[in-house]
Amino acid sequence: MDQKTFDKYVLNTYTRQPITIVKGQGSAVWDDKGREYLDFFPGFGAGNLGHCHPKVVEAVQKQVTEIIHVPNVYYNNAQGELAKLIIENTFDGQVFFCNSGAEANEGAIKLVRKRNPSKKTIITLKDSFHGRTIAAVTATGQPVYHDGFDPLPGGFEYCEANNVEMLKSMMNDGIAALMFEPILGEGGIVPITPEFMMTARQLCKDHDALLILDEVQTGIGRTGKLFAYQHFDIEPDVLTMAKSLGGGIPIGAFAVKRQYCDILKPGSHGSTFGGNPVACSAGVAVLKAIADENLLENATKMGDYLREKLDALKTKYTIIKEIRGIGLMLGMELTIPGADIVQHCLKKKVLLNCTHKTVLRLMPAINVTKYKIDRVIKVIEDAINTQLAWGPQS
Ligand SMILES: Cc1ncc(COP(=O)(O)O)c(C=O)c1O
Structure with missing residues (x-):
């Protein structure tokens, strides 16, 4: 179904991103055009095991x-x-x-x-x-x-x-x-x-x-x-x-x-x-x-790894105010609204969430790997640089 028809029949209580997700596996989802995304907020907090475990x-x-x-x-x-x-x-x-x-x-x-x-x-x-x-x-x-x-x-x-x-x-x-x-x-x-x-x-x-x-x-x-x-x-x-x-x-x-x-x-x-x-x-x-699958241990280890990477970004960019959270429930508070960063990440095929206007919420599946974390950190850094170069894009 095209998105216009969807919008005609489904009550408009969400701000939707313009992608139709049709498939998921682990930390990956695919849209109806076959494009793959890395999902760092699977299921809006309902995807601790990733998609379709x-x-x-x-x-x-x-x-x-x-x-x-x-x-x-x-x-x-x-x-x-x-x-x-x-x-x-x-x-x-x-x-x-x-x-x-x-x-x-x-x-x-x-x-x-x-x-x-x-x-x-x-x-x-x-x-x-x-x-x-x-x-x-x-x-x-x-x-x-x-x-x-x-x-x-x-x-x-x-x-x-x-x-x-x-x-x-x-x-x-x-x-x-x-x-x-x-x-x-x-x-x-x-x-x-x-x-x-x-x-x-x-x-x-x-x-x-x-x-x-x-x-x-x-x-x-x-x-x-x-x-x-x-x-x-x-x-x-x-x-x-x-x-x-x-x-x-x-x-x-x-x-x-x-x-x-x-x-x-x-x-x-x-x-x-x-x-x-x-x-x-x-x-x-x-x-x-x-x-x-020892996933509690993985959540702790990958949580430490992700936090280390986010802390490293914080030392480089003053728009990052604070990194908070425990395990794989981490937030990056910015001095600016996070919506444009989320949009930039979406364009780069990474799904993230921003809550409370300025807090990027990183809650990947608890079976996530270092490789996926590295990829997301790169995209976030790229988004921050774009944001700093161009300012708000919306
Ligand atoms: C802490 C907390 N409690 C309750 C809820 C509500 O859950 P549901 O949307 O399944 O009703 C949420 C949803 O985000 C939540 O984060």
Whole structure:
């Protein structure tokens, strides 16, 4: 289909690049004209294993020939197997499955509200991102995403990321939960400091509130641990995940510590497609591939390598303000908007993302190689030089 016809029939809620992607394999994608691109932001954060990982493809193919969907009033093996794997790799508890990150956060919000009728307020962070449903978007601490959608649900307060004193001053016995990302993703790749994380954990304990960590973007090996909270000496009470968990197949989930597992009872929460066997088989294949192919180790090693290269660029170009992140979730903050750099990279067949206007977001597949990193660094440097020579191009 040509892009004009597409635009006629699909609601215009995204700023689309003018390429039609028809094929993917690992870190490469191809457009309908047969041109190959190196994808350094696969699946908008849902491609930690790259495109069409063979083990995910095999698992999905096998599952669709057996049964595609099983309603949640029956047992299905893939769902149970994925829940077991998630719990074995996090903390003792249980898992609820849904279809997206926003839904995972929505479920977590419902759980903490149901837990204690006298505690309804959830503290989230300014510049956070938790999704687009009406509660998740309200949890999102960026007014630009709220604009025009009022009335928004009440019960959300926003603290500055890493401002420990502000967090302490906002905390009281009426707070139901703290909810934040271990690294703010859409908010510009801002890692939460150990001090803020530890304080949040302690404050939740002191005030009988729950700690919800949103690992929709940081999870599934992105930072060199299966979940980013595992870099800290803490455990959340509720852990939300989605994106890469399905290796490209839509899925969302939240894990709950054992002592909070009886809050949501039959009838109080649900999802028709949540825990679908195709999505869960993909999830099982993803988690097994990460373990079998030592991908956490690769994410750490390649993360260090990419960071070294980005730091080297920073010493050469004053328009690079800061390099931030953990593992293969890295951001390069510029003193200028990053949109033209992204466009230049696209012309050179490299797909990148710019978030928060000035932060280039580099989140390649966690099985990426040094060779691919070198190629991308060259293209970024070329883009910076072009930008410096010609100034803004749009
Ligand atoms: C941290 C975080 N939470 C939640 C979401 C929402 O996920 P979804 O788009 O699957 O609803 C995103 C999406 O970018 C995210 O980055």
